[in-house]
Amino acid sequence: MPQIGFPILSLITFLPLAGVFVLATMQGEDAAIAGRARFVALVTSLVVLALGLYLWSAFNPALPGYQFVETAPWLAGLDIAFRMGVDGISLFLILLTLFLTPIAILASGSITRRVRGFFSALLLLETMTVGMFAATDFVLFYVFFEAVLLPMYLIIGVWGGERRIYAALKFFVFTLAGSLFMLLALVWMWRNAGSTDMVTLAHTPIPANVQMWLFLAFLASFGVKAAVWPLHTWLPDAYGEAPLPGTIMLAAVLSKMGAYGFLRFAVPMLPNAAAAAEPLMFTLGVVAVIYVSFVALAQTDMKRLIAYSSVAHMGIIIIGIFTFTVEGIEGALFQMLSHGIVIAGLFVCTGVLLSRGEGLALSRLGGLAARMPAFAALLMLFSLANIGLPGTSGFIGEILVIVGALKVNFWVSLLGATGMVLGAAYMLVLVRAVLFDKFTRPELANLPDLKAREYAMLLPLAALVLWLGIYPSNFTRVFDAPVTALVQAHTASLMSHTALAMVTAK
Amino acid sequence: MIFSSPLLPALLLGVGGMVLLLAGVLTKRDSFAFCSLAAVALLVLAAISSAVAPDGVIFNGLLKTSLFTRFADTLVYLSAAMALILSLDYNRRENIARFEYPILVLFAVLGMIVMISAADLMTLYIGFELQSLALYITAAIARDSLRSTEAGLKYFVLGALASGLLIYGISLVYGFAGTTNFASLANILTGGAGYGTVIGIVFVLVGLAFKISAAPFHMWTPDVYEGAPTPVTALFGTAPKAAAMALFLSVMLGPFGHLAAQWQSIIEILSVLSMALGALAAIGQTSIKRLMAYSSIGHMGYALMGLAAGTEAGLQATLVYMALYVAMSFGAFACIIAMRRQGQAVEKISDLAGLAGQRPGLALALAIFMWAMAGIPPLSGFFGKLYVFAAALNAGLISLVVIGVITSIIGAFYYLRVIKVMYFDSGVPNFDATPAGVRFVMLVGTVATALFVFLPGPLVAVADAAARALMG
Numbered sequence: 001m002p003q004i005g006f007p008i009l010s011l012i013t014f015l016p017l018a019g020v021f022v023l024a025t026m027q028g029e030d031a032a033i034a035g036r037a038r039f040v041a042l043v044t045s046l047v048v049l050a051l052g053l054y055l056w057s058a059f060n061p062a063l064p065g066y067q068f069v070e071t072a073p074w075l076a077g078l079d080i081a082f083r084m085g086v087d088g089i090s091l092f093l094i095l096l097t098l099f100l101t102p103i104a105i106l107a108s109g110s111i112t113r114r115v116r117g118f119f120s121a122l123l124l125l126e127t128m129t130v131g132m133f134a135a136t137d138f139v140l141f142y143v144f145f146e147a148v149l150l151p152m153y154l155i156i157g158v159w160g161g162e163r164r165i166y167a168a169l170k171f172f173v174f175t176l177a178g179s180l181f182m183l184l185a186l187v188w189m190w191r192n193a194g195s196t197d198m199v200t201l202a203h204t205p206i207p208a209n210v211q212m213w214l215f216l217a218f219l220a221s222f223g224v225k226a227a228v229w230p231l232h233t234w235l236p237d238a239y240g241e242a243p244l245p246g247t248i249m250l251a252a253v254l255s256k257m258g259a260y261g262f263l264r265f266a267v268p269m270l271p272n273a274a275a276a277a278e279p280l281m282f283t284l285g286v287v288a289v290i291y292v293s294f295v296a297l298a299q300t301d302m303k304r305l306i307a308y309s310s311v312a313h314m315g316i317i318i319i320g321i322f323t324f325t326v327e328g329i330e331g332a333l334f335q336m337l338s339h340g341i342v343i344a345g346l347f348v349c350t351g352v353l354l355s356r357g358e359g360l361a362l363s364r365l366g367g368l369a370a371r372m373p374a375f376a377a378l379l380m381l382f383s384l385a386n387i388g389l390p391g392t393s394g395f396i397g398e399i400l401v402i403v404g405a406l407k408v409n410f411w412v413s414l415l416g417a418t419g420m421v422l423g424a425a426y427m428l429v430l431v432r433a434v435l436f437d438k439f440t441r442p443e444l445a446n447l448p449d450l451k452a453r454e455y456a457m458l459l460p461l462a463a464l465v466l467w468l469g470i471y472p473s474n475f476t477r478v479f480d481a482p483v484t485a486l487v488q489a490h491t492a493s494l495m496s497h498t499a500l501a502m503v504t505a506k
Numbered sequence: 507m508i509f510s511s512p513l514l515p516a517l518l519l520g521v522g523g524m525v526l527l528l529a530g531v532l533t534k535r536d537s538f539a540f541c542s543l544a545a546v547a548l549l550v551l552a553a554i555s556s557a558v559a560p561d562g563v564i565f566n567g568l569l570k571t572s573l574f575t576r577f578a579d580t581l582v583y584l585s586a587a588m589a590l591i592l593s594l595d596y597n598r599r600e601n602i603a604r605f606e607y608p609i610l611v612l613f614a615v616l617g618m619i620v621m622i623s624a625a626d627l628m629t630l631y632i633g634f635e636l637q638s639l640a641l642y643i644t645a646a647i648a649r650d651s652l653r654s655t656e657a658g659l660k661y662f663v664l665g666a667l668a669s670g671l672l673i674y675g676i677s678l679v680y681g682f683a684g685t686t687n688f689a690s691l692a693n694i695l696t697g698g699a700g701y702g703t704v705i706g707i708v709f710v711l712v713g714l715a716f717k718i719s720a721a722p723f724h725m726w727t728p729d730v731y732e733g734a735p736t737p738v739t740a741l742f743g744t745a746p747k748a749a750a751m752a753l754f755l756s757v758m759l760g761p762f763g764h765l766a767a768q769w770q771s772i773i774e775i776l777s778v779l780s781m782a783l784g785a786l787a788a789i790g791q792t793s794i795k796r797l798m799a800y801s802s803i804g805h806m807g808y809a810l811m812g813l814a815a816g817t818e819a820g821l822q823a824t825l826v827y828m829a830l831y832v833a834m835s836f837g838a839f840a841c842i843i844a845m846r847r848q849g850q851a852v853e854k855i856s857d858l859a860g861l862a863g864q865r866p867g868l869a870l871a872l873a874i875f876m877w878a879m880a881g882i883p884p885l886s887g888f889f890g891k892l893y894v895f896a897a898a899l900n901a902g903l904i905s906l907v908v909i910g911v912i913t914s915i916i917g918a919f920y921y922l923r924v925i926k927v928m929y930f931d932s933g934v935p936n937f938d939a940t941p942a943g944v945r946f947v948m949l950v951g952t953v954a955t956a957l958f959v960f961l962p963g964p965l966v967a968v969a970d971a972a973a974r975a976l977m978g
Contacts, residue, residue: 073963074962074963075889075962075963075966078896078966113863114862114863114866117862117866139892142883143883143884143888143959144883144884146882146883146888147882147883147884149882150877150882153922153925154929157926157929157930158862158929158930164930165926165930168926168930169919169922169926172918172922173915173918173919173922176882176915176918177915180911180914180915181911183892183895183911184895184899184907184908184911187892187895187896187899187907188899190896191896191899191900
């Protein structure tokens with residue numbers, strides 16, 4: 001197991017707090033320190049990103065288990081310890097967070113009030129999210145999972161749009177209600193296994209009749225976070241009202257927390273219930289894909305359209321996870337990364353328009369391709385990736401999920417695949433309304449094209465979209481070992497307990 | 507010998523209080539500040555001497571000290587000292603800076619530690635009365651204020667009723683069991699108890715429930731919290747709660763421990779009602795002091811969950827919960843005392859609008875306390891809830907825990923409302939500068955609440971040892 005001489009995961013997790021500390025010591029008026037505050041936050045997040053890349057380079061993709069494991073005593077007497085580790089499933093989700101935080105910081109040009117507070121909240125959010133992906137103790141996971149709410153609540157509520165207060169409260173109460181049920185499940189499993197170590201938990205059999213209850217608790221919690229239909233109603237409000245950087249973090253990273261939770265807890269720890277819930281989850285996923293796609297088609301606001309497209313894509317991810325095939329789960333993981341990057345790109349594009357003083361109502365946009373060719377090209381690229389065009393990242397994830405689903409159920413695969421068609425419909429509507437048609441208003445002809453800061457946000461995202469689309473093996477090879485182990489363990493535990501023992505012994 | 511006696515803390519407080527009383531009466535000058543600081547110093551001394559004091563049974567088994575009593579004593583000393591520091595500036599501004607106030611607090615603390623260490627129903631009652639009488643006066647200390655005198659009177663009448671119930675219960679227990687000594691009672695009740703004893707226990711239980719303001723015996727709480735001067739409310743919200751909860755634990759698990767099957771369901775009902783009432787009734791409040799009153803009722807419900815479990819883990823959970831609750835409670839009251847505009851105390855939640863823009867530090871502190879009370883990790887309140895939920899689930903009280911979860915969700919709503927008003931609403935609170943003492947209490951509370959997550963070990967370990975000392 002590769003180990004580095006220092007606790008790299010803790011460092012990545014808690015280093016942003018150093019940035020928060022620096023921000024807290026800054027004195028002065030908002031206008032005077034906005035630039036410096038942004039600089040401090042950006043440098044902090046870039047340093048953390050560099051550490052993250054180092055983590056990737058030192059990561060050994062051949063091992064299925066956790067690497068860079070750290071353990072420290074925490075809650076005495078309860079066998080709850082500070083445990084961290086990273087495997088092929090969480091590695092890229094951590095990297096995604098680290099990569100998108102600087103982009104969110106760059107995208108926060110519109111924030112002029114209480115800037116120090118804003119960047120502190122953003123860096124806190126990074127700490128909480130990374131900590132959640134890196135935690136290998138259930139209680140630690142829960143602490144981070146819930147703590148994400150605090151900075152996000154403030155980001156939406158303080159810096160959000162007109163209906164920010166409603167959106168923030170709805171976001172908070174929905175997620176809190178969900179996660180408290182997870183807390184119950186947590187305590188039950190803790191009692192059952194005598195430990196909250198996630199490795200131990202995954203290897204402790206749970207009676208089949210209890211599993212369904214625990215699964216429902218997880219569904220309440222992760223389903224809300226992942227915005228599984230019909231638990232998604234907080235999402236369009238939150239995405240729509242949050243300030244742009246908040247929307248990017250919500251859509252690209254926070255929504256993955258739910259899917260990650262399913263993959264980390266529901267599938268390996270509750271194999272029977274997960275298998276029994278397969279039809280339910282397929283139904284929810286298919287409904288999300290088809291119904292929500294139609295809802296997206298009906299939107300008249302660019303940000304809300306993208307928000308609904310995000311719910312539809314979460315449906316694909318859910319389908320992928322519950323195929324319990326290597327292809328399906330790898331596809332879901334790949335789709336999580338791809339969706340994170342693509343949705344961030346799309347939201348940054350809306351930010352480009354907002355920063356030029358434009359609204360996001362589709363009826364008041366149009367013809368921008370003529371005067372903003374670079375913007376048009378990039379928006380087009382992200383839109384195509386969102387549809388899942390071959391050569392872009394979206395294609396790989398969707399095709400893997402569809403192949404995985406095909407092995408299990410033809411109809412799920414077919415209905416899931418209609419998502420690509422419907423995705424084409426609403427994304428092309430968006431592209432036409434924004435970039436083509438004719439100028440609805442003469443002012444639109446005078447908009448300047450992208451600036452350096454916007455290139456700095458969009459080009460790395462575009463490069464990643466193409467990298468993931470053209471050479472996916474860099475990423476999938478990291479998934480292989482843990483996903484194969486996960487699927488084997490799942491199949492084995494459904495067969496018999498002796499087989500489970502064999503797999504875990506290996 | 508005397509320096510390591512289990513009695514030393516009580517002696518310090520009693521003798522020290524009387525000396526201060528003499529000094530205050532005999533000096534001509536205004537001695538409020540001197541008496542307050544001397545009282546804080548006495549409390550610190552008592553805390554130190556109690557930390558090194560040995561276990562012991564004194565006065566022929568009337569008092570018994572152990573790690574459990576010292577744990578609860580420390581909470582009482584700490585919160586009383588914090589409440590006194592909070593009163594320094596406040597009482598001066600409100601023209602209630604009388605030297606008797608700190609002395610009354612000292613006597614109340616003396617009563618609390620006597621009732622915590624009580625090993626006999628009689629000492630229990632004496633301690634209980636001593637602290638109650640002193641507290642009635644502190645509630646009415648602003649004697650020219652209608653609200654304060656009303657609060658004092660209400661507290662007195664309802665408190666007297668509770669005392670009456672308690673002493674009636676004690677007499678029933680004595681009549682049917684033949685003794686008031688805890689150890690003998692535990693022996694006698696090993697094989698179960700007759701109806702008379704059980705009814706007596708129920709009366710004792712009701713008397714104690716009054717003191718911790720568990721629903722449905724909570725009626726006095728909102729009015730007294732609102733009417734009493736804020737530092738007195740800060741005291742009511744912390745020290746007597748910790749003391750009465752400790753007493754509750756030691757009585758229920760000590761002499762009546764073998765009858766758990768009889769009283770357990772009563773505790774469960776108290777817990778459910780308190781949690782539900784705390785969550786639902788707080789929603790409509792506009793005064794932050796009333797909000798804190800209902801919040802404290804709800805918190806007592808959660809803390810009782812550990813007692814309802816009736817196990818050592820449950821006891822530990824309740825102790826951890828109380829310690830964390832005390833810290834966030836005096837911190838929150840420090841923030842409330844800082845709500846002062848042009849020399850006038852304001853206490854409407856809407857007065858906080860826009861605080862985050864003008865006083866980010868104060869707003870952040872209050873937000874931390876509100877989130878902690880809502881039980882959101884990584885703040886300390888979450889761990890308190892985690893411990894009691896875990897203990898109750900392990901004891902099989904699943905429906906109790908489910909209700910606890912649901913009331914937590916409802917409760918989160920009104921705590922969030924305070925944060926919403928501070929952070930999202932616009933307004934100019936224009937609060938006066940916060941005095942140093944209040945800042946100090948706020949800082950202590952914030953550090954304890956926000957950073958508990960990094961160092962939970964010591965408190966949890968001590969609470970565990972204390973729980974074992976009681977159950978042992």
